[in-house]
Amino acid sequence: xxxxxxxxxxxxxxxxxxxxxxxxxxxxxxxxKVVSSKIYIPVAINxxxxxxxxxxxxxWGDKIAQLFAHYLRKGKEMHxxxxxxxxxxxxxxxxxxxxxxxxxxxxxxxxxxxxxxTDFIWGSDSNDIMIADEKLAMTEVAQGLRGPNWKTLxxxxxxxxxAREAQRVAQPYMGGPTFGHAEVxxxxxxAQANNxxxxxxxxxxxxxIPVDANGNAVATTIVNPNTTQPKVGNVTYESLIAAGWTxxxxxxxxxxxVLKTAHDALLAQNALLNTPAPPLTEVAAF
Numbered sequence: 621x622x623x624x625x626x627x628x629x630x631x632x633x634x635x636x637x638x639x640x641x642x643x644x645x646x647x648x649x650x651x652x653k654v655v656s657s658k659i660y661i662p663v664a665i666n667x668x669x670x671x672x673x674x675x676x677x678x679x680w681g682d683k684i685a686q687l688f689a690h691y692l693r694k695g696k697e698m699h700x701x702x703x704x705x706x707x708x709x710x711x712x713x714x715x716x717x718x719x720x721x722x723x724x725x726x727x728x729x730x731x732x733x734x735x736x737x738t739d740f741i742w743g744s745d746s747n748d749i750m751i752a753d754e755k756l757a758m759t760e761v762a763q764g765l766r767g768p769n770w771k772t773l774x775x776x777x778x779x780x781x782x783a784r785e786a787q788r789v790a791q792p793y794m795g796g797p798t799f800g801h802a803e804v805x806x807x808x809x810x811a812q813a814n815n816x817x818x819x820x821x822x823x824x825x826x827x828x829i830p831v832d833a834n835g836n837a838v839a840t841t842i843v844n845p846n847t848t849q850p851k852v853g854n855v856t857y858e859s860l861i862a863a864g865w866t867x868x869x870x871x872x873x874x875x876x877x878v879l880k881t882a883h884d885a886l887l888a889q890n891a892l893l894n895t896p897a898p899p900l901t902e903v904a905a906f
Contacts, residue, residue, distance in 0.1 A: 629704070630704045631703050631705055632700065632701055632702060632703070633665060633677070633700040633735075634665075635699065636664070636665050636697070636698050637663060637664050637695060637698075637746070638663055638692050638693060638694055638695065638696045639662045639664045640694055641694065641802055642659050642660060642661050642688060642689060642692050642801070642803070643659065643802065643804075644657070644689045644799045644800075644803065644804050644805065645657060645685075645804075645805045645807075646793045646805075647682055648811075656680060656681055657793070658678055658680045658681075659684075659688050659689055659692075660677070661677040661678070661688065661698075662674070662675075663675060663677060663698065676735075677700060677703055677737050678737065680736060682792075686792070687789060688802070689793075689799045689800035689802035690788070690789045690800035691800075693749055693801045694746075694748075695745070695746025695747075695748050695749050696745060696746065696749060697743025697745070698740060698742065698743050699740060700737050700740050701739040701740060701741060702738045703736060703738065705733065706733075706734050706736070707732065707733055708732060708734055709730070709731065711727045711728070712730060713806075713807055715806070716806060716810070717806035717807035717808075757770070788862045791859055794860065796869050796873075797809060855879070857870070857876075857879040857880060860876060
């Protein structure tokens with residue numbers, strides 16, 4: 621037989637819109653096995669005859685999953701130039717991530733179509749996204765976090781904004797129920813809680829923290845508490861915020877709660893140092 625005995629099918633999805641938060645599955649290491657991160661992207665496509673098709677795409681790889689987690693939101697338009705199609709066995713779980721079993725105790729599985737993104741082009745933002753981004757920009761400009769000329773290409777404010785965005789997107793997942801605008805897979809969170817696996821990014825992000833045999837932190841000593849950026853291992857309060865953590869999540873994590881305490885102490889210290897001296901007349905009154 622001439623030719624080849626194998627092949628693959630692919631599809632293009634033009635004008636797809638993200639319908640809800642993506643689901644991020646962090647990469648992990650279990651024994652000698654290392655699996656890269658992936659992200660599930662729920663989209664809808666409106667056809668010319670007025671019908672709407674819904675499907676979920678998958679993007680594999682730490683960098684692309686991280687990029688999509690930060691930038692894909694409900695309403696975002698995307699053009700997936702190439703997505704490979706295949707069917708695979710999918711283990712059914714409850715909404716909480718608990719596996720569903722057959723009567724004989726084996727995992728309940730079903731065939732699920734998969735579209736794996738291999739090439740894409742960014743599309744337009746929805747009106748809701750543009751309004752939200754504009755409000756955020758106005759707030760950050762008012763707070764001094766973003767220069768007023770951040771939109772002007774080549775301006776120092778624009779370059780500083782781009783550098784900050786690049787740093788924010790480069791921050792790896794370090795735990796928690798969300799990552800960027802994506803929700804973290806409930807099954808992944810359950811596995812982490814049960815020490816079934818440790819996210820690969822965590823191995824580097826908190827490598828200087830002493831851990832026990834199960835990978836749990838046994839000490840939360842701040843490495844450099846007297847600097848402007850206290851650290852636990854290689855993690856700072858600012859890096860957690862940039863990665864999408866809330867203050868409540870930081871306080872709830874035994875590894876990083878001390879960073880929030882140190883951050884508040886520094887703010888209080890700076891506020892004290894910046895308090896103006898009383899007028900001379902008040903001093904003379906004593």
